[in-house]
Amino acid sequence: MSCRRYRRPAPDAGLPREDDDDRRRPPVFGEQAFPQGNEGLPADITMRVAARPPAVHETGVIMTAPQPVRIGVVGAGLMGRELAAVCGRWSQLVDHPVLPEVVAVADPQPAARDWFRRVASVQTFADDWRPLLDDDSIDVLYLAVPHHLHEDLYIAAADAGKDYLAEKPFGIDATAADRIAAAISGSDSFVRVSSEFPFFPGALRAYAYAASGALGDILEVRSQFAHSSDLDRSKPINWKRRVETCGRIGVMGDLGLHVAHVPLRLGYRPATVYAMLDNVVTQRPGADGSLVDCDTWDNALLACRVPSTTDEPRRFSMLWET
Structure with a gap:
């Protein structure tokens, strides 16, 4: 994203310098900061994480033993496999409060499901998404299916009270989007859309600079x-x-x-x-x-x-x- 301006910003405007006191603050979108540490996690997970004894990384950094988060994947295509790969590398993060693991996958195509047999943590292989919604041992779902399947699946997951991360867009058209939004609003589910670009460091800095008013x-x-x-x-x-x-x-x-x-x-x-x-x-x-x-x-x-x-x-x- 690029912005053109025609008013020079104030001399002291711009991004924080390395010696600024707020250099460790989390990036802010609007009025809500991205959580650090245990902030923003469900209360039961936060309490369990806090109760774990700290460990020490090889660098000398004191770490908290991460709390496992069991994930069910609906849609064993490209994005479902991408999530499994990300979870496989998660242990490289230092002092992260949770450790995600894919434990279940649902897809009508046997070949797509079979790819997940290489993921040691996967225990459930289903040809339909309903068993994953009914499984109380699954903490959160990742929903990665074609657009025409979004309405039924997203509404059912919200009605079941499942927390989930889902692929864009939330509905194949405006009518479906309204129904999905209403179902989520009427549920206790914690739901987010999978859109990673705004969380990249470069995008965060561009956002912070534009939001500061420095562009004029x-x-x-x-x-x-x-x-x-x-x-x-x-x-x-x-x-x-x-x-x-x-x-x-x-x-x-x-x-x-x-x-x-x-x-x-x-x-x-x-x-x-x-x-x-x-x-x-x-x-x-x-x-x-x-x-x-x-x-x-x-x-x-x-x-x-x-x-x-x-x-x-x-x-x-x-x-x-x-």
């Missing part, structure tokens, strides 16, 4: 997620290129969230939107090798106007590209 009056904002995987026209079709499984939103419902997340966190909410959408690759090989129509958008540029908070009543330009 905003002339325009450009936010882009440049991707190239779909340029290979021989790549087989997948669910993301079909309206029935991805939704009419197309690429903006997938990669588009990476483009929109930081600007929306900064409060840059469009008053008007003009969308220029392309279906660049119109056909891809199907399962039998024959060409299948791609009926979703695979490239998008959104031209937006955003009310200025520092130079009213002007509206600045914002471009989202993916």
Whole structure:
């Protein structure tokens, strides 16, 4: 994301220097800081972690023995495997309060489930997600399924009182999104969307700088997620290129969230939107090798106007590209 400005910031504005007293404070999005240590964890986990005797890392750092968190994965595709890989490396973190482990996986495809047999901690292999929702020994779920399955699964998980991390978008269309949001609001579940970009150090610093006001009056904002995987026209079709499984939103419902997340966190909410959408690759090989129509958008540029908070009543330009 880039912002153009036309007013020079004050001489002392900007990011904290290495000698600033607040250099160890957690990054802040709006008014809520990211938790450090045990802050923000459920009370029972916090109490159990605090009760554990400390250990000493080889560097001499005093560590707290981490509390295991048992994870059930629904959707054994790419993102489900990515989560298993991340959990496998988690022990490299120093003094983290929890230790996640994948203990269950659900997917209708046997081959997809079988990949998880290499993960020693996985004990449950199911062809349906319902057993994972009914399993009280599972602490949290990771839901990584195609868009058309989001509504039923996300609502059922909320109704079951399960805490979960789920893939974007929360619903294949606006109606589904409203139903999911209502179910979550009416439950005790702790729910978050899986969107990692705003948590990267570079994105955090960019956010902090923009939020500080150091940019002055905003002339325009450009936010882009440049991707190239779909340029290979021989790549087989997948669910993301079909309206029935991805939704009419197309690429903006997938990669588009990476483009929109930081600007929306900064409060840059469009008053008007003009969308220029392309279906660049119109056909891809199907399962039998024959060409299948791609009926979703695979490239998008959104031209937006955003009310200025520092130079009213002007509206600045914002471009989202993916």
